[in-house]
Amino acid sequence: MPIVRTIRVLPFLVLAMTLRLCAAPMTDEDREHLLVHFEMTGHMLAEEVRGLSPAQLEYKASPDRWSIRECVSHLAVAEPDYWRDLQKAVKAPPDMKDKKSVATDADIMWYGIDRVVHTKTGGGHEKVDTYKNLGEALAKFEALHATMIAYIKTTNDDLRAHSFGDQELIDCWQWMLEISTHAERHIQQIREIKADSNFPKK
Numbered sequence: 001m002p003i004v005r006t007i008r009v010l011p012f013l014v015l016a017m018t019l020r021l022c023a024a025p026m027t028d029e030d031r032e033h034l035l036v037h038f039e040m041t042g043h044m045l046a047e048e049v050r051g052l053s054p055a056q057l058e059y060k061a062s063p064d065r066w067s068i069r070e071c072v073s074h075l076a077v078a079e080p081d082y083w084r085d086l087q088k089a090v091k092a093p094p095d096m097k098d099k100k101s102v103a104t105d106a107d108i109m110w111y112g113i114d115r116v117v118h119t120k121t122g123g124g125h126e127k128v129d130t131y132k133n134l135g136e137a138l139a140k141f142e143a144l145h146a147t148m149i150a151y152i153k154t155t156n157d158d159l160r161a162h163s164f165g166d167q168e169l170i171d172c173w174q175w176m177l178e179i180s181t182h183a184e185r186h187i188q189q190i191r192e193i194k195a196d197s198n199f200p201k202k
Contacts, residue, residue, distance in 0.1 A: 025156040030173055034152045034180070041183040042145045045072070048190045049134060055200040057134055061193060068193055071186045073131040076140035082179045083144060086164070089172050094161035101170045108174050112181030113188070141183075148179070 049057070049068060057069040066074070131137035159173035170178075193199060 026159055026173070030160070031152060034173070034176055035149065037177060037180045037184075038145060038149050038152060041180045041187065042142065042149075044187050045075075045141065045183065045190075046138070048187055048194075049138065052134075053200065053202055056194075056202070059193065059196075059198075059200055061196045061198070065193075066189070068190050069131075069134050069137070071190050071193075072134055072137045072141065075183055075186055076137040077130050078182070079141065079144050079179060082175075082182070083148060086172060086175055086179070089164045089175070090157050090159065090162050092162060094158065095163050096161050096171050099163055099169060101174060102168050103170050103174060105174060105177070108170070108177050108181055111178065112184030148176075152176070 049072060052068065058067045060067050131140065157172075159176060160171050162172040164170050164172050164175040
């Protein structure tokens, strides 16, 4: 009986292995673009918060705006969810062949630069007091950043072949990039806080 069962299952195992072997890995260009952007945002965030005093970290331009410490806390809270969402999407069958992303790669890049339009944070990611200590929040961010960089360097997943999102569909490569451009967006926010005329001198 076990032999018969094995014979019946074998074709399905072969098919699954064939599909995995036929899946195209990320192109060198796509891999390099992700790697450069993730390394850039990791370095930029560390540099922007280096040497800041408690007063500077907690300064708010207005009561309804975030402090620098809260920006970093937000990244430490949000990015694990973004990473889990990506991993889940990549495990699904490839489905982008007959679909089209609503955004270009340039649109995803622009999201990290354009701070003219402000969006409301939700989904629990607005809980910016999760990390009261900058060092703890930054360490959390940097540890996950290192995990994602290692994935980018080594994965054979074809991120372009998998869709991400329901209402505003993009591909998984774009979502991976958006994780980093989201960090860039908040780095820009930190720079705005530091440029405020009332920002503490020390």
